[in-house]
Amino acid sequence: MSEEALDPQPRASAVKKKSGLWGWIRFVLLLAVVMIVLHNLTGLTRVSGHSMDPTLQNGSVLLVNKLSLFFGAPEYGDVVIVKDDRLGYTIVKRIIAVGGDRVEIRDGVTYVNGVPLAELYTYGTSEDMAELTVGMDDLFVAGDNRTPGASLDSRDPKLGTVHMSDIKGYALMSLIPFHKISKPLKL
Structure with missing residues (x-):
């Protein structure tokens, strides 16, 4: 052995x-x-610019939820990350109206389907905009800074409404500085 x-x-x-x-x-x-x-x-994204003031500041880091894209439709007031091939970069905006809605801005007040929005989270006064009907698979998005020229959003013909497939995620919260993202009041 x-x-x-x-x-x-x-x-x-x-x-x-x-x-x-x-x-x-x-x-x-x-x-x-x-x-x-x-x-x-999930993901992280950084805000660049002042289009979402006062809700989000330049340099804010956001926690992004991509999972919800598969389970539900965007809702009024959601802050979304939009990747538009025409732009070549992503933007952070708030959903103001969804497919089939009519949007108008009159005397600085945003109306959706004839009802004025209570937008306590905005800054500045928007220019007037003629009524627009949002396409069925589109969204009307706007920055919280409504000062003319401060935000590239659906009010600008260069962007217009965005297709739902351009939404890359929902901003859950700001990590830097740490705070929750406000939603519109439900009236």
Whole structure:
């Protein structure tokens, strides 16, 4: 009988190395799956500019929810991340109206379907805009800073309404500075 057959140590050592390696492989695979899931379901984005003042400031870092894109339709007041190929970059805006709604701005007041919006989260006074009917798969979005020229949004013919497929996520909260994003009052 050989010495290796009598000594179980080399075999136990090989089994231990194999199980340790398999543990690391499982850990790396699990970490990769978690990273892929987090990257596709959540994200971070930085606000650039003053179009969302006073709600979001230049440089604010937002936690973005991408999961909700698969389970529900956008709602009034949601702050969304829009990626429009015409622009070549993303913008952060608030949903003012959805498909089928009529939007008008008169004397600085935004009307949706003839009802004035109570927009306590805005800054500045918007220029008037003739009534517009939003297409069925489109959204009317606007920055919270309504000062003329401060925000590229659906009031500007260069952007107009945005298609729902251009929405890349919903802003859940501002992480830097840390605060919740206000929603419109329900009247």
